[in-house]
Amino acid sequence: MDKLHQDWPEPIVRVQSLSESGINKIPDRYIKPLPDRPSSCGDGGDDDDVNIPIIDLSGLFGDDANLHASIMDQVSVACREWGFFQVINHGVSPELMDSARQAWREFFHSPMEVKQAYANSPKTYEGYGSRLGVDKGAILDWGDYYFLHYKPLPLKDYKKWPATPPNCREVIDEYGKQVVGLSGRLMKVLSLNLGLGDHDLQNAFGGENIGACLRVNFYPKCPQPDLTLGLSPHSDPGGMTILLPDDQVVGLQVRRDGKWITVKPAPHAFIVNIGDQIQVLSNATYKSVEHRVIVNSAKERISLAFFYNPKSDIPIEPMKELVTPQNPALYPAMTFDEYRLFIRMRGPRGKCQVEALKSPR
Ligand code: OGA
Numbered sequence: 001m002d003k004l005h006q007d008w009p010e011p012i013v014r015v016q017s018l019s020e021s022g023i024n025k026i027p028d029r030y031i032k033p034l035p036d037r038p039s040s041c042g043d044g045g046d047d048d049d050v051n052i053p054i055i056d057l058s059g060l061f062g063d064d065a066n067l068h069a070s071i072m073d074q075v076s077v078a079c080r081e082w083g084f085f086q087v088i089n090h091g092v093s094p095e096l097m098d099s100a101r102q103a104w105r106e107f108f109h110s111p112m113e114v115k116q117a118y119a120n121s122p123k124t125y126e127g128y129g130s131r132l133g134v135d136k137g138a139i140l141d142w143g144d145y146y147f148l149h150y151k152p153l154p155l156k157d158y159k160k161w162p163a164t165p166p167n168c169r170e171v172i173d174e175y176g177k178q179v180v181g182l183s184g185r186l187m188k189v190l191s192l193n194l195g196l197g198d199h200d201l202q203n204a205f206g207g208e209n210i211g212a213c214l215r216v217n218f219y220p221k222c223p224q225p226d227l228t229l230g231l232s233p234h235s236d237p238g239g240m241t242i243l244l245p246d247d248q249v250v251g252l253q254v255r256r257d258g259k260w261i262t263v264k265p266a267p268h269a270f271i272v273n274i275g276d277q278i279q280v281l282s283n284a285t286y287k288s289v290e291h292r293v294i295v296n297s298a299k300e301r302i303s304l305a306f307f308y309n310p311k312s313d314i315p316i317e318p319m320k321e322l323v324t325p326q327n328p329a330l331y332p333a334m335t336f337d338e339y340r341l342f343i344r345m346r347g348p349r350g351k352c353q354v355e356a357l358k359s360p361r
């Protein structure tokens, strides 16, 4: 059968059920090869003093010109040198951030029958899932997730959103609206910083017709956290990601100079990162950066990854303004739909997917 139209290659096991069953050894399916394990040497180990930049956005839309310039500059440096940064005073309500995280925590702690009613398939990935990719016998990550769409509107389907807890849909909806707003503000900052007009990057995304979706990650406690990962190394395939991390438990690691740096989230911060589509549009001025998630034996962890994506059927290629004879286009045009297809078949694979796009020169 055609790989894209098939169901999961083998029965789905919920990582949360495995974790709650009280096993003290994880099944072989979750054991990563030695070099991929969290504390494998050779990656230099973790550097506890280092963190990704934290940028205070209050003042971005005020009238203090110096402050404004300084914020623009901080974002510019963060995009060019890190591909990852945190924002605080970003305009999204801190109470809403807490209630959205809490609603999802309650969903994942609902009885399994409730969650199973939303079980997903690799056709669209919408709903409750426990793996990415459909390779039979693949080594799996230690996490469950929930995936849903906000935009475009025809894809927004409340029936595919959890009805438990009772306020869930309402909270998720308002959360989406506010985070779309923040994403639009960040797009302007990035566009200006690339030397473009403030709407140009948004227009290259398809203007109002962008895509927006949410992947809520739930990483249960793991009896052998040194042998596995909550989420394997990957770069985000879309435009830009706005991540709400757990407020109690760290786990996200960003690759920098061959080392894995653990992100230490600031209170009520969002973690922003550049996805593959902005790497392409910016002709690699901004790069999507590899990241992964480690798990632990003491505490579960939850995170809300909001993906702000280009309209899915328009060609995405380096923007004309950023292509010169000295800086030729590094990537051919491809729609996000086409790009996502091969990602979804193969699951997370570091950065090799966007690298594979590079035009032969
Ligand atoms: C993702 C992701 C990080 C996290 O969902 O793409 O990178 O901290 N999540 O869960």
Ligand code: NI
Pocket: 234, 235, 236, 241, 291, 305
């Ligand atoms: Ni990611």
